[in-house]
Amino acid sequence: MILQHLAILQVMLPLLAAPLCVLSRSPLLAWGIAALAGLFALAGSFILFAQVLNAGVISYHIGNWAPPWGIEFRLDAANSFVLVVVSLVGAVCILYGRRSIEREIPEDDQPLFYTMLLLCFAGMLGVTSTGDAFNLFVFLEIFSLSSYVLVAMGAERDRRALTAAFTYLLLGTIGATFYVIGLGFVYALTGTLNMADMAVRITGMAGSGTLRVAFAFMIIGMGLKLAIFPMHLWLPNAYAFAPSIVTALLAGTATKVALYVLLRILFTIFSPAYPFESQTLQYLFLPLGLAGVFVASIVALFQQDVKRVLAWSSIAQSGYFLLGVSFASVGGLMASIVHLFNHAIMKSGLFLAVGCVVYRTGSCSIASFRGLGHKMPWTMAAFVIGGLSMIGIPATIGFTSKWYLILAALERGWWPVAIAIVAGSLLALFYFGRIIEAAYLQPSTDDSTITEAPLSMLAPMWMLTISCLALGIDSELTVSAARAAAEALFLDPHAGLPAHTGP
Amino acid sequence: MKHHIILRIGAKLLIPLIMLLALYVQFHGDYGPGGGFQAGVIFASAFILYGLVFGLGELRRVAPLPILMKLMAAGWLIYIGTGYLGLALGGMYLDYNILSSDPVAGQHLGIFLIELAVGITVASTMLAIYQCFNAHQSGEMTENE
């Protein structure tokens, strides 16, 4: 029975676990509940992904109302892959979180913190799973609202977390509202909220001005959530001042989910065949992506705080996503999705490593990294591997991403873009070089007894680090999954409305 | 405001009526206009009025924050649980038809449970928000989460 209903249980189990955390008094119990829910989601996402690859699209009708009238959870190769990404990062972050949260959150608030964490997690899973555009908005807001709270929880360490959360709230809400406006126009045109149905009904309306306006609103809305270059202002502070674990979770999943929604809008609801979209891709996304890569990377060079360096690097990586999308080809889309997965793994791993440093030193400025290479060898080794991956050294997953991005650029014949991609990854060399050099080659300023982080933090972090290497050496798994996802999005958006269903 | 006798009498007269209205809106929700959201807010407003007139201390005596937190979670659990009930009975998630032998009765039951869950959560949440903000303003509480 569980297997038949996995599509919904995947989301609803974390959502059930969240109120249980409210009721549980002890932080340890709350953590246990959260960890169980996370692990369940992880296992479930893998099973679902396998099911989708074997048997095709899964469509789950909530309340037994058939789509397009009822809300449908619709899993194809694309979103079941994103589901794996989200639940993997989420589960690892929750497992890792106990000690880190003990240090950074007051004890009374910890069960509520886990509640918010689970809500955020469930929201992201919901956004990824649902096939209904408005339901998507609802889940998006569940995840966004809880992430505002989570970011603000960093105020224990630094009061700037509050203003960061406030800015995030303003821009996030504006983004979500933009999405709703766009959705309203599409609804007015088509009378449906089911994304697959919408896509079918839109065909032939490409000339409609309303449709274009709707497209613009939805794209800008998601652009804000994804922190596309000129709309990234909320991100650096939110990442820098949030509790470590929240930063790792958000960096690994939040922008990925937003990217997924963007892909849905671009390739499922709309299609690059529409002139306004292909123009948007080429004349808006391409330059913005490039600008994002360079501007954010250069800003990252001058940051004094490691979390901020990584945050700006995340904005730069959003630029890469955008580049992949802007190629409007299966190759580009695949590169984008490969990068989505890879970046989630490596960036979360990096932020978790920073979390270990914060746990021991209480700070994450580059100065506090001095000499840590000798004092926290395992943490810093994970950090170095993550950094190498971000630079794109072969045998790490970052290399695979770059490879496919450049290949996609060459397929389109866009030489300068290919050059820009490698040049951008070089900048990563310099901003990571600074941190790693400080960690290994500079003597630590104080002789306090800083030791290695506890095993309960190291083990989950190293799970990500090892997958960072293993999937870099053998990329068959991720790449074929991403190819299936890209093809599902690009080639076959309208196929098979009534898919095989549950009972 | 202890000395404002008119306010106190007025409030005492009004509060039961407000609550009654809330209940009406709540239980009428599956037939006509109304439902858990509206009813929850109305219900909470009765308490808020009580708090305004008789003071925060009184309000916290009749609706303590820890209880409100538990109620919030409880409403939430009822909602999710109704969904799982559908699963347990062999239907889809949130499948109301399956809840009773007659699908129409099942729909009634299902929506009733859902609205009840929403009502409880909304009422307790509104009250909790009010209490937190109010407590903060009068400096009676430093931590408001």
Next chain:
Amino acid sequence: MTGIDFILAHYNYSASIILMALGFYIVISRGNLIKKIVGLNLFQVSVFMLYISMGKVSGGTAPILTGKPELFSNPLPHVLILTAIVVGVATTAIGLALIVRIKDAYGVIEEDEILVMDRAREQLDARSG
């Protein structure tokens, strides 16, 4: 259809757009955090209005089944917006809660003053780090 007629025929759109622009302007231009939240609410409400006015069918009644054939307005946008309103309330609540905490931490709720304090802090960090 001339321009004026077009605008008049779609006055609900115009109203929404004006409200939206107002709200957005307030969010951007006001330094006071509470006013920003007010602007945000205005912005959201404009969208709610847009949806509800779209669902209205002229002459239609509330969709309550009475057994007689009647002209109904589309109930779905109302249901959607009910959800959106709840989301809006939640956003406002979190926003206000944040403002309360910001007032505690900084003593002010004016954006520019907070920025000045943050900058000073950053410079201090840079000097010590």
Next chain:
Amino acid sequence: MMFALGPETVLQLILLVPGLGAILIGATNRFPNLRDALSLLIATALCALAVWLLLDHVAGGIARLQLTPIVQGLPILFVAEPIGLVFAVLASALWIVITAYSIGYMRKNNEPHQTRFYICFAIAMASTMGIALAGNLLTLFLFYEILTLSTYPLVVHHETDAARRAGRVYLGLLLSSSILFLLPAIIWTWFLAGTLDFTRGGILAGKIEGTQAAILFALFLFGAGKAALMPLHRWLPAAMIAPTPVSAFLHAVAVVKAGVFTILKVGVYIFGVGFLASVQASEWMLWVSAFSLIAASVIALGKDDLKARLAYSTIAQLAYVTMGVCLATVMGMVGGAMQLVTHALGKITLFMCAGAIYLATGKTRISDMRGLGRVMPFTFGAFLLGALSIIGIPPLGGAWSKWFLMMGASDAGHLAALGIWMLSSLLSLAYLIPLVARGFFLPLQEEEDRPQAQGREISVIRLARLREAPLWCVVPACITALLSVLVYFAGPAIAGFILPALGP
């Protein structure tokens, strides 16, 4: 497994031995003697394996090992082919020598972090083997990057500010050039040819032409930043900050050799000699490398610091290989491969001698080394042999590489190249020989100051005054110097071994 040595097993072992060796060395951190013995043992085992593979190939065996794909359709692939085998045997043999030398040098000098030093050495060696035996460009690139990263800790060994700065230049230039030029070149090739396997006769024929081919070729040449083609040579002098064994390792065994080896492989197996000649992609790169050759020689003349002079000499000598490839003739390629071997032997000798001089006297400047030949005759003798080999005077190995290169130039009808090489030979004579001459024929610096030494006949070598460096340092230098002589006699055999690989 050890008893049924198949080619594939040996290929696996050749990669595993230094890798596992690194772990073992790390595990024996507390026991320096055991650790050093282990290092030597691993080096010897590796050399034996490489020789086994070479003999197997001579006997007609084809060793091939395919692992998981890094990207779709591109597995990690190892294939034993002549040029790679020569490089592998050379590098592993020199690793033994250099390990022995490091043991002497590091102990005498009381260097810190010795375990880290040996671990990084072993990892670098593993990646060198990976480069030598790579069966496709991507595998080569993978190990090329690992080599860069694993030698970085060696370069910054002293962890001083100066070392940090040098390390930045080293890592920055090598990684930048490989990511900025080599990676796009590889992806471009993959895009054009649909394969990256090293194939006899090249894979690009007919896929690209004209200016584009020239650009691709240039990307490869500059991308292999380890080949230190000007203007990407700055990392080599910068890396001189490292302990001398590291410098020797960088110059002779692994890093720069990996660079020119990459260029050779690209020339032979990606473009193919015939195709390279027919599209004339390499003409202007020939001039770039010629400039690099002359300019580096001239700079070397002006350097007083011995290691810096040797560094610029390396840049010049590497340009020989690049020029040989750019000539796009079979003989030019053979010359390039020979130059790889003979320069390795010659330069490692020179560096070990420089280290020995530093250990014995603490001197680094050439002008201070007057008369030292009289107290360190073996060191200076070895230095002389190495220098002569690099200049290209028979009966030393270097003569063969110059010979084949010049044949290549005349095959291509490229007289200008001949002229440049003659000029550069003169220049190398001018920057290498004076040191030896001063060492042997001028009075010792300290003796000049003593009045009683003046006017007296000083015999060239007086045994009583010998002040050689430790045996661990001198003997390896002498061995490699003798090997340089030996290679002269093995020259035709090596050329004959490589030649079949170059045909279409």
